[in-house]
Amino acid sequence: MGTQANTQLGKIKKRLRQQIQSRLISQGQKLPSERELSELFATTRITIKDALVSLETEGLIYREERRGWYVSPERVCYNPLSRSHFHQMMTDQSRTAETRLLNVRTEVGGGEYASALALQGLMQIHVIERVRYIDGRAVLFVENCLKAALFPDILAENLTLSLTGLYREKYGYETQRSRFEVIPTAAPAHVAKALNLAEGQPVMKICRINYKQDGELIDCEFEYWRPDAMMIQIDSEG
Amino acid sequence: MGTQANTQLGKIKKRLRQQIQSRLISQGQKLPSERELSELFATTRITIKDALVSLETEGLIYREERRGWYVSPERVCYNPLSRSHFHQMMTDQSRTAETRLLNVRTEVGGGEYASALALQGLMQIHVIERVRYIDGRAVLFVENCLKAALFPDILAENLTLSLTGLYREKYGYETQRSRFEVIPTAAPAHVAKALNLAEGQPVMKICRINYKQDGELIDCEFEYWRPDAMMIQIDSEG
DNA sequence: TAGTGGTCTAGACCACTCG
DNA sequence: GAGTGGTCTAGACCACTAT
Known part of the structure; x- marks a missing residue:
């Protein structure tokens, strides 16, 4: 298994992706802060950030510098x-x-x-x-x-x-x-x-x-x- | 100054960019490992990695998973x-x-x-x-x-x-x-x-x-x- | 088996935004 | 002034590649 399926990173990405795709967090809405997320997922900010950057690459979320992370509207x-x-x-x-x-x-x-x-x-x-x-x-x-x-x-x-x-x-x-x-x-x-x-x-x-x-x-x-x-x-x- | 100009990250990026653009490291060539780079620049692997990812985004370098970082050929x-x-x-x-x-x-x-x-x-x-x-x-x-x-x-x-x-x-x-x-x-x-x-x-x-x-x-x-x-x-x- | 990047911990300070 | 992400330290273990 070379995938991320069983890593912390993979689990966090999967969970956040679900929340976004099922519209539990709606387009344009702000995500919890990195510190809050790291408590929620019982991990460090670095791991959270890696997950967020990865979802950003997918185009699911975006950031406003020093303001926070948001769910991307449709392309x-x-x-x-x-x-x-x-x-x-x-x-x-x-x-x-x-x-x-x-x-x-x-x-x-x-x-x-x-x-x-x-x-x-x-x-x-x-x-x-x-x-x-x-x-x-x-x-x-x-x-x-x-x-x-x-x-x-x-x-x-x-x-x-x-x-x-x-x-x-x-x-x-x-x-x-x-x-x-x-x-x-x-x-x-x-x-x-x-x-x-x-x-x-x-x-x-x-x-x-x-x-x-x-x-x-x-x-x-x-x-x-x-x-x-x-x-x-x-x-x-x- | 909202820029990276005076951060470690900015300096590392600038230095590596110079080396690449002046062809001191040639296209397709492997960069030193992240651990070596972190010693060279007297910093941690995380900072080095941030710099490398950023240069990767620019399109200057690329990675082969678990193999290393390489200088990108021309597009x-x-x-x-x-x-x-x-x-x-x-x-x-x-x-x-x-x-x-x-x-x-x-x-x-x-x-x-x-x-x-x-x-x-x-x-x-x-x-x-x-x-x-x-x-x-x-x-x-x-x-x-x-x-x-x-x-x-x-x-x-x-x-x-x-x-x-x-x-x-x-x-x-x-x-x-x-x-x-x-x-x-x-x-x-x-x-x-x-x-x-x-x-x-x-x-x-x-x-x-x-x-x-x-x-x-x-x-x-x-x-x-x-x-x-x-x-x-x-x-x-x- | 040695070396690489991938993932991860547990913190810290700083620059900036917002109210 | 409180809160945010941006940057940074100093380590660690793991999965995988190359030989």
Whole structure:
């Protein structure tokens, strides 16, 4: 038996899983504290924590840094190829979505931005940082990185709305999705802070590069999702 | 300062990251044991383990259960929409691929299989379990689940080759990809065993459902990837 | 059989959140 | 100020791998 079935860890996971899946603890609800759990299960905090981290990996629970552990709501389906906006996609799934602007800055592109935008030489870019909430929970940190020259005065607009909508209405750019990547990795510090994660916790990173109708690259986007909050779902014709 | 910058954990992570990124430890190479590392850094195994798990989440290192920690090779790019076979995709990236048949069984469909195949009533299915290796490392566990009635005598074929190729050549079925899902989750026991993971470690689960040219559903596939081994990359026209 | 990671005990202090 | 998770110490035994 190489399994955890008969270990403390396995028993604790199994028990908590039962409680969650039978809805004895409901979605979004807080679990007892690690100290309480360690008394309940007559073990140490380390063992409890190992069990919680494991359930977190399954996507059953999540944590808010120094606040506690909570039962994960159902995953939302996310289609990076879809034409519809984030808010629309969530509404279609009977979820409420909200976007907050965190920070905007203009700088000379470098590093990850420069290579994603295929910048040749020095060029100004706008970086727009936003956080998206689903049913009140911060689940997605988004960094949009725009070639400034293509978007005069965009920073004066309402940036909590759909940027692709703004591209179309204000500038006449139709975005044609071209490439995106999905990478499971750890949250960088600024992302962790925005999502109430501890540094180094897992996130799903999605990088997307958008081109307009004439084929010119206009912006790139870095999304960081809480991994328990989503699944990617793509339908393809043929 | 909410960051790890000045903690033991942060320092250990930073130091190991430097060693890896500067190629002082090369890809595929084994790290010193947790006990050795805890002496080197003058700390306990628990702290070392926390640092290693965090680097594992980043995708920088990986573990083989009870064997040790290793530096991750570069991620391969994987396109679930691509028409080309797994082996072809890897060869295109100058990687060597190998597939081994783990297990084959025929059963009456139920549970996850039944719902993925949209089975109505009881029906026999073949379940084919395989492990795929990239450059000698087991990185992908695949479960194919076929409606048995559509594939007479398929179990007598060489099942380490491309199944979609077999569908086409032996049965005249052209698969038209229709839907796939990507879900970050924890490895179930049988997957963990096949990939030398510990139970509960993170994997990328990809579920795909294949239809043939007339629209009939023919099989579904459950892939479980080591998360440090891959990134999903999709190009779309339009 | 020696060595590895996996699990586990029994504590401690710290940084941070919340009321 | 009380409570939380985050970090940390100093050990231990066990299941398994490799030889």
